[in-house]
Amino acid sequence: MHAQLSILVTGGAGYLGSMLVPALLELGHKVTVVDNFMFQQDPLNTLCVNDHFSVVRGDVRNEALMRPLVAAADVIIPLAALVGAPLCSRDQVGATTTNKDAVITMLAWLSKEQRILMPITNSGYGIGQQDKFCTEESPLRPISLYGRDKVEVEEAILSHGNAISFRLATVFGMAPRMRLDLLVNDFVYRAVHDRAVVLFESHFKRNYIHIRDVAKVFIHGLHHFEQMKDKPYNVGLSDANLSKYELCERIQKQLPNFVFMEAPIGEDPDKRDYLVSNARIEATGWSPDYSLDQGIKELIKGYTMIRNTRYTNV
Structure with missing residues (x-):
C-alpha cells in the first residue's frame, strides 16, 4: 500500500483528468481538481460522493486562488492547458499564459519536497529523420506555438527538479470528457458516421x-518517482508508429x-512526422495495456452513443 498523498490536478475535468482523477482516488489519495469547466461538461459528477475529492472552479492563472492550493499539495499534476495547435493559434495569449506561464509561476512557490508530474506533447519532435527513432535525447524542433510552449515548460520543470515529464503520443480512447478532435478518435468517428475521410x-x-495507459503512466511515475525523476519519457505504443494511411x-x-x-487539402500546423522510441519508459517496468485495435473497437461502441449534433438539425 502506498502512502496517501494530497494531489492537486489542474485541468482535472479534461480528457486526461477525467480518467486520471478517478484512478488516483481509487488508490486512496486525496485529490483536488482546479478547472474552469470551459467546455461546459461535468465528467467528474460520480466522484462527488468521495470524501477525498475536492473541486475548485477557477482559473490556474489566478495566483491568489492557486497559491494556497499548491501549498497544500504533495504532488502537482498540471493538466490545465489549451491543447492542440489550432486552439492555441486562435487564442495565443490564453495559450501561452495557461500552458507555460501559469506553470512556471507555480514553480517558484514549490518546496524541494513537492513533486511535479506533467504531460508534454511529443509533437516537439516536429519532423523526424527518415527511418530514425526519436528518443528523449533527439533535438526538439517544435513548429507551432503549442509545441514551443510545451517544450519550454518541460525545460523549466526539469531544471527546477523533482519533476517527471511525459511526452505523450497522440492519445485515443473513450473518456468521461470526450475529445473528438484527436486523430484516432476523429477518424473512427468519421468512419462510423460519415463512412469516409479525405487524407492530407x-x-x-x-x-x-x-487514454487509460496515459493515466497508468502517471500512476507509475508516482510509484517509481525517485528512480524516474528529472527526466522526460516518451509514452506511446511501440508497435504503433503508423502513418495516417496505415491508421485508416x-x-x-x-x-x-x-x-x-488522399488529396492535398491541408497541412498539419505541427508538421508531425516522426517515429518514436518508448524504450526509456519501458525500461522502468511500465507497459501499455491497450492496443490500437482495442481502442478502435472501443471507439466504435462509444460512437453508437455519441453524436456531436449540437449544431445540426438531423
Whole structure:
C-alpha cells in the first residue's frame, strides 16, 4: 500500500483528468481538481460522493486562488492547458499564459519536497529523420506555438527538479470528457458516421497511446518517482508508429465500408512526422495495456452513443 498523498490536478475535468482523477482516488489519495469547466461538461459528477475529492472552479492563472492550493499539495499534476495547435493559434495569449506561464509561476512557490508530474506533447519532435527513432535525447524542433510552449515548460520543470515529464503520443480512447478532435478518435468517428475521410499528408507517421495507459503512466511515475525523476519519457505504443494511411487501414479492418482517399487539402500546423522510441519508459517496468485495435473497437461502441449534433438539425 502506498502512502496517501494530497494531489492537486489542474485541468482535472479534461480528457486526461477525467480518467486520471478517478484512478488516483481509487488508490486512496486525496485529490483536488482546479478547472474552469470551459467546455461546459461535468465528467467528474460520480466522484462527488468521495470524501477525498475536492473541486475548485477557477482559473490556474489566478495566483491568489492557486497559491494556497499548491501549498497544500504533495504532488502537482498540471493538466490545465489549451491543447492542440489550432486552439492555441486562435487564442495565443490564453495559450501561452495557461500552458507555460501559469506553470512556471507555480514553480517558484514549490518546496524541494513537492513533486511535479506533467504531460508534454511529443509533437516537439516536429519532423523526424527518415527511418530514425526519436528518443528523449533527439533535438526538439517544435513548429507551432503549442509545441514551443510545451517544450519550454518541460525545460523549466526539469531544471527546477523533482519533476517527471511525459511526452505523450497522440492519445485515443473513450473518456468521461470526450475529445473528438484527436486523430484516432476523429477518424473512427468519421468512419462510423460519415463512412469516409479525405487524407492530407497521409504518409506522415506518428505514435499513438490509449487514454487509460496515459493515466497508468502517471500512476507509475508516482510509484517509481525517485528512480524516474528529472527526466522526460516518451509514452506511446511501440508497435504503433503508423502513418495516417496505415491508421485508416486498421480502422477499415473493423469497419469494412469505410472509404479513405488522399488529396492535398491541408497541412498539419505541427508538421508531425516522426517515429518514436518508448524504450526509456519501458525500461522502468511500465507497459501499455491497450492496443490500437482495442481502442478502435472501443471507439466504435462509444460512437453508437455519441453524436456531436449540437449544431445540426438531423
